[in-house]
Amino acid sequence: MLNQDRGKVVEIRGLKKSFDDNHVLMGVDLDLYKGENLVVLGKSGSGKSVLIKIMVGLLKQDEGSIRILGTDTDGLTLKELNKLRLKIGFSFQHSALYDSMTVKENLEFPLTRNIKGLSRKEIDKRVDELLDAVGLPQSVNQMPSELSGGQKKRIGVARTLILNPEIMLYDEPTAGLDPITCMDINKLINQVREQFNTSSIVITHDLTCAKETGDRMTVLLDGQFKATGTFEEVFAQASDQRVKSFYDYNFIK
Amino acid sequence: MSKINHEKKPLISKKIDRFFIGLASAFSFVKMFFQEVFKPPFEFKEIIRQCYEIGYRSLPLISLTGFIVGIVFTNQSRPSLSEFGATSWLPALISIAVVRAMGPLVTALIAAGKVGSSIGAEIGSMKVTEQIDAMEVSAINPFKYLVVTRTVATTLMIPILVMYTDFVALMGSFINVNQNELVSLSTFFVQVFEAISFLDLFSSLIKSLVFGFTIGIVGCYKGYNSSKGTEGVGKAANSSVVMAMFLIFIEELLALQIVNAIRYA
Incomplete structure (x- = not known):
C-alpha cells in the first residue's frame, strides 16, 4: 500500500486511559502513515477525542x-x-476560536507567538493565503460570533494550518452542521491533505464524513479498535453488530 | 496511582478532603503565578489592555460610589460631632476614615464585583469552550497570557483606583462640609493632610496592592478551574466575587492589626 510504504508518522501502542471507574481506552494500538487520512469512528463517549487529546498532551495516558x-x-x-505541538494541528469540535479576537487576530495569534521577527507584510500575506485556502477571505475582520458553524470550522482549520503542521487532528469536524456544509468540510479535509501535505486523524461518528475523507478507518468500541481497514473492508467484514449498526443507521438501511 | 475512595467515606470526611484538595490546588496556582510572572516573554501589550479594561472602565462606577460615600459618611458623622460642638473635626475624621479604611475597602469590594466576576466568567467561558486548550496545543502558555496579565493588571490598577476613590470621596465630603460649615477648599484639605500620616498612606497602598492581587488571582483561579459548561461559568463568576470579598475582609482585618501594632509600638 502506497501510504504504508511512506512510513509511520504516529505509532501508538497499548494506550490505556481511565477516568475513575470509567475505562475509556483499554490498550489501543494505532498507526498513522505519512500522507494518509485515518478515520476513527465510534459512538459518543467512546474515547475518540480522549485519544487525540492524549496525543497533543492535553490529557495524560495511564x-x-x-x-x-x-x-x-x-x-x-x-x-x-x-516543539512537537507545532507540528500537529488540532481542529476542535466547537472550533474554539478566541471570541475576543477578530478572525485575522485568531490566525495571527499562534503565528506571532511562535515565530519571532515576522514583518507585518509577511503576517498579512500568510493570513490571506490561509483564508483563501479555506474559502473565507471576506471574513478577515469579522468576529467569531458573526460566523456560521461551518465558517467557524473553516477558520479553526485555517488557524491550525498557519503553523504548517505535518499532522492534522480533526475532532468531530462535521458535528452539528447541515449536510451541505458537511460536504464542504469533507472537501476541505481532503484539500488540506493535498495542498499542505498533511497526514490526518479524523474523529467522527458521521459515516459520510468517514467515507469521503478516510483512506482507512477504525472503529473504537469498548475501549478497543474492533475493526480496521478501508470503508468497504470494515463494513463488509464486520462481525460485530454494533459496527454494522453504524452503517445501517447512517445509510438508513 | 493511589486514589481516594470517596464512596466509603462519611460526608464530613469528604468535605474535609475537598477543602484540603482545594487549598492545595489554590496554593499551587498562586505558586505558578509567581513562577511565571518574572519569566520572559512578558505580555506587556495584553497587560496594558487589561489595565485599560480593569482601571479605566471601572472609573464611572468608582467615581459615583466614592462621591456618595464621602457625602453620606460626612452627613452621618455630623450629628455625633455636633453634640460636642466638634463639627470642625469633620475633615480630619473623614480623611482618616477614607484613607485608612473606606477608600481601599469600598474600591476593592466594587472591583471584586465588577472586575472579579468578569475575569471569572471570561476565563471560565474560555475554559469550557476549549479556547484554553486551543492555546496549549498551539504551544502558547495560557497561564501566562490569561492569568499573569490579568492578575498583574488588577494588582497595578486597584491602588490607582483607591487613590482616585479617596480623592473623589474627600471631594464629596468637602461639598457637604462647605455647604454646612462654610469651610473653604484649602482649609478643608489642610485639615485632611494634617490628620493623615505617612503610615496611613503607605499601609493603604500596600493593602490596595494585596486587594488587587486577591481580586485578580481569585477570578483567574475560579475561571481556570470551572467545569460543567455554561452552569460552571456562572458558578465561576459568582464564586470569584464571594471568595474575593471574603478574603478582602480577612486581609483588611489582618492589615488593621499589623498597622495598629506598628502605630502604637
Missing part, C-alpha cells in the same frame, strides 16, 4: 506509548512538547 514524528511523547519537557 499506560502505553505514543511516538509522533519519531519522538516518544512520554517524559517530554514542556518545551519539547511545545
Whole structure:
C-alpha cells in the first residue's frame, strides 16, 4: 500500500486511559502513515477525542506509548512538547476560536507567538493565503460570533494550518452542521491533505464524513479498535453488530 | 496511582478532603503565578489592555460610589460631632476614615464585583469552550497570557483606583462640609493632610496592592478551574466575587492589626 510504504508518522501502542471507574481506552494500538487520512469512528463517549487529546498532551495516558514524528511523547519537557505541538494541528469540535479576537487576530495569534521577527507584510500575506485556502477571505475582520458553524470550522482549520503542521487532528469536524456544509468540510479535509501535505486523524461518528475523507478507518468500541481497514473492508467484514449498526443507521438501511 | 475512595467515606470526611484538595490546588496556582510572572516573554501589550479594561472602565462606577460615600459618611458623622460642638473635626475624621479604611475597602469590594466576576466568567467561558486548550496545543502558555496579565493588571490598577476613590470621596465630603460649615477648599484639605500620616498612606497602598492581587488571582483561579459548561461559568463568576470579598475582609482585618501594632509600638 502506497501510504504504508511512506512510513509511520504516529505509532501508538497499548494506550490505556481511565477516568475513575470509567475505562475509556483499554490498550489501543494505532498507526498513522505519512500522507494518509485515518478515520476513527465510534459512538459518543467512546474515547475518540480522549485519544487525540492524549496525543497533543492535553490529557495524560495511564499506560502505553505514543511516538509522533519519531519522538516518544512520554517524559517530554514542556518545551519539547511545545516543539512537537507545532507540528500537529488540532481542529476542535466547537472550533474554539478566541471570541475576543477578530478572525485575522485568531490566525495571527499562534503565528506571532511562535515565530519571532515576522514583518507585518509577511503576517498579512500568510493570513490571506490561509483564508483563501479555506474559502473565507471576506471574513478577515469579522468576529467569531458573526460566523456560521461551518465558517467557524473553516477558520479553526485555517488557524491550525498557519503553523504548517505535518499532522492534522480533526475532532468531530462535521458535528452539528447541515449536510451541505458537511460536504464542504469533507472537501476541505481532503484539500488540506493535498495542498499542505498533511497526514490526518479524523474523529467522527458521521459515516459520510468517514467515507469521503478516510483512506482507512477504525472503529473504537469498548475501549478497543474492533475493526480496521478501508470503508468497504470494515463494513463488509464486520462481525460485530454494533459496527454494522453504524452503517445501517447512517445509510438508513 | 493511589486514589481516594470517596464512596466509603462519611460526608464530613469528604468535605474535609475537598477543602484540603482545594487549598492545595489554590496554593499551587498562586505558586505558578509567581513562577511565571518574572519569566520572559512578558505580555506587556495584553497587560496594558487589561489595565485599560480593569482601571479605566471601572472609573464611572468608582467615581459615583466614592462621591456618595464621602457625602453620606460626612452627613452621618455630623450629628455625633455636633453634640460636642466638634463639627470642625469633620475633615480630619473623614480623611482618616477614607484613607485608612473606606477608600481601599469600598474600591476593592466594587472591583471584586465588577472586575472579579468578569475575569471569572471570561476565563471560565474560555475554559469550557476549549479556547484554553486551543492555546496549549498551539504551544502558547495560557497561564501566562490569561492569568499573569490579568492578575498583574488588577494588582497595578486597584491602588490607582483607591487613590482616585479617596480623592473623589474627600471631594464629596468637602461639598457637604462647605455647604454646612462654610469651610473653604484649602482649609478643608489642610485639615485632611494634617490628620493623615505617612503610615496611613503607605499601609493603604500596600493593602490596595494585596486587594488587587486577591481580586485578580481569585477570578483567574475560579475561571481556570470551572467545569460543567455554561452552569460552571456562572458558578465561576459568582464564586470569584464571594471568595474575593471574603478574603478582602480577612486581609483588611489582618492589615488593621499589623498597622495598629506598628502605630502604637
